[in-house]
Amino acid sequence: MAKIKTRFAPSPTGYLHIGGARTALYSWLYARRHGGHFVLRIEDTDRERSTQESVNVILEGMSWLGLDYDEGPFYQTERFDRYRELTQRLLDEGLAYRCYCSKERLDALRQEQMANKQKPRYDGRCRDLTEPPEGAGEPVIRFRNPLDGEVVVEDRVRGRVVFRNSELDDLIIARADGTPTYNFTVVVDDMDMGITHVVRGDDHLNNTPRQVNLYRALGVEPPVFAHVPMILGEDGKRLSKRHGAVSVLQYRDQGYLPEAVLNYLVRLGWSHGDQEVFTLDEMVSLFDLEDINHSASTFNPQKLLWLNQQHIMRAEPAHVARYLAHHLGERDIDPADGPPLEAVVAAQQERAKTLVEMAENSLFFYRDPADYEPKAARKNLKPETEAALVRVRDLLSELEDWRPEAIHECVLKAAEVLELKLGKVAQPVRVAVSGGPVSPPIDQTLALLGKEATLRRIQAAIDWIDRQAAG
């Protein structure tokens, strides 16, 4: 039995699409599950639309997701000699032929066929030519597809799918300028690279019989196919930019953890009982092609957000800290300018759904708030709460042991003395030091902030109240 080998073969014409990422994930998981290899191939034969920038985005996206490949990246544009070689071989063996039909003729043929309620396809006009017709231009090269019989595909997701050769036509394998076409290159590459399993979107299901016939003509067995349903937008159409963020790197920038994105993607079309949250190790050990669903799924941003929250909460603080540092950096914050980043993460993990949110809500640990959230200030920074702030300030200024437990005692004591509920004391303090109504528990918040900043900010809030009162 050959070693299992899967591949991900995007075309570099934009960004790493969420749907492509899921295909890559399923391919990667299958290879990892079975101790095989995962190959990255860049299908860049469309010279007009392929860009180096897009290649970079794909590589960056794969890296961020952690989908490491064992071989590649391979570029099809670097393999043109090989495609030419095999094209020539098929010509020599009579398995391919030159076609001189103009695009105009083919267009007219297509329209005529549609009008006659037939399937639009090449009619084989040049199939048996022995010489070029008069006034012929540069020919394309077509594959001599079998005319009868069936192609049976035992798809790992779809099951048995049968196509009749009479429904297919002689596809173009090389253009007039000599460049190869998709259905040909994909077969040659998968053959040469020893790909055993092709996991891809089911938009290619109907290309499969053509490719199988090519494998046979080249004298090799086709790989196993697993065609994965599309991901749709809310309107039931293919997921596209008009639905919202579809690029993997956009989710990175919005504060998602890669493992949360992977978790969402694996569950969008695959399941293991009722389990929702998976670690990468669990995915690797549980994933299998046969558990992939048959129907297309609709992308649900809310569930992705919930999963991101779950992963942030469950992760080691050190792990989250690495990603948070990047988002703080984007806000010109140096994590070294405040409390230990891991401690900040540990305190904030339950309070943020994304890393962007966590970064925003953690700014006050690193610099004084520019201003107070208006509603929170109205409610908590007023003459009636000033006494609480003064009392807490005084008690804390005498505190030597700056730890959560001791801080909590001071806040409790202030509440006792003033005969207030704890919340009536803690919330003004919270607003004073953080600028808003939400932060980690007040004792943890102050412990992390440090004594100096705490006292300074409480004092600033007291002064602010006085200024407001003075009109």
Add this chain to the structure above:
RNA sequence: UGGGAGGUCGUCUAACGGUAGGACGGCGGACUCUGGAUCCGCUGGUGGAGGUUCGAGUCCUCCCCUCCCAGCCA
């Protein structure tokens, strides 16, 4: 038009031919620092019509709806 693939709560998904359940979302409640955390409750579904069967989401037939392919894009 021809061919191919699908159809379970709003969304994702589970259910050997034998109790339609879980999660997200939405609504409500509880939680003596804020809650964006936690706990509890409610809501809500097998596209339609026949057939087979003691029994069907599950098998069969027809209808309806959706997606995909038919670029010398991939």
